[in-house]
């Protein structure tokens with residue numbers, strides 16, 4: 001064909017080739033240097049800590065860069081350091097608490113900097129940063145009474161939340177409000193009312209969840225929507241079968257995840273999509289039971305006790321000894337089978353979720369994802385990136401590490417179980433701290449915060 005008449009590749013096709021080319025080169029090296037496999041898969045822990053600590057120092061002491069994203073920078077950096085099993089020194093900790101306190105609005109919520117309008121996204125980032133710092137000074141700096149008033153003010157008639165006064169209503173806003181209210185133990189029926197209607201209306205024909213009704217399903221919003229539905233005890237209202245179908249097909253040949261259909265893979269989706277898979281994995285006993293119930297309702301199984309399988313046999317089989325844990329978490333997911341299920345105790349949902357049993361193993365190729373993160377996203381001098389050819393940044397460092405941690409614990413029975421060596425790609429020194437998958441906070445910091453806010 002005459003090249004002048006052949007269609008030229010689109011930018012995204014060229015990008016795709018570049019990524020595939022670089023991934024291919026990395027794999028080629030990997031395959032032809034088997035002796036070096038462990039070395040190439042080594043997490044450059046010290047380099048990452050140095051990269052992150054330097055950034056935190058450059059932000060302080062007054063965090064005076066001109067940026068409305070400063071609470072996010074705090075969260076991405078502090079959470080990454082915590083995932084790597086490190087903590088910051090007292091001076092940095094005090095600077096961060098003072099700075100975040102100055103971002104707190106007198107009427108509740110946190111802005112992007114001192115004196116800036118409070119915003120749900122920066123509120124989530126500021127609160128998660130303070131929980132990650134974890135000291136009494138840090139936790140008691142959060143004004144929960146004013147925060148609750150701010151959340152009520154952001155509540156929209158649709159059931160969703162606005163990101164800020166007169167701002168947009170979307171699934172991100174629902175997640176950030178509900179996640180913070182849940183972890184601070186201020187979640188109640190007034191905040192929860194109709195949130196489930198709003199999130200359900202954002203699940204698309206593909207199975208994933210969009211940012212708002214009528215938009216395209218996307219990994220970031222899917223994590224936010226699913227986590228929110230779990231935290232408000234309404235996950236049964238989503239079509240979980242099609243959600244699983246959608247998310248598992250988002251892992252590409254490069255081994256990383258893409259955020260949406262026909263887009264490029266990107267390291268940050270290791271958490272948004274990998275975290276979605278982890279939540280679904282923990283919900284497996286409930287999903288299996290629902291699957292059986294639906295099959296029986298369709299007439300695929302007989303409920304006649306003389307037949308080989310009955311509803312209760314199959315449900316019992318699917319729950320396989322975990323039913324008490326499921327009952328504790330998924331009150332209404334059992335559609336009235338649990339006594340008192342109309343009295344949802346929002347304060348215990350996040351905590352009880354950790355007891356869930358992910359007996360089925362990961363829903364994605366966890367070893368391959370770890371290889372994508374370590375081989376293609378890790379910058380050997382410290383930090384992580386979207387993909388080869390891109391620059392490292394704190395956002396991708398945070399979400400590549402969060403995704404890596406999720407992979408490493410993906411074979412563990414529940415949050416209290418130790419990690420299994422065979423779940424780990426690379427040497428054992430790669431092991432990160434586990435996270436609470438609903439909030440994306442390191443697990444022991446979550447427990448400290450949970451104790452603190454259960455007392456007060």
Ligand SMILES: CC(C)=CCC/C(C)=C/CC/C(C)=C/COP(=O)(O)OP(=O)(O)O
Nearest residue numbers: 121172176218220221224259260263264266
């Ligand atoms: C807690 C919180 C605030 C969560 C935010 C969740 C999140 C990451 C949402 C994604 C937003 C979005 C549509 C990105 C698409 O960017 P793109 O078009 O550049 O990327 P793509 O090509 O990969 O889709």
Ligand SMILES: [Zn+2]
Nearest residue numbers: 266267268386
């Ligand atoms: Zn990204």
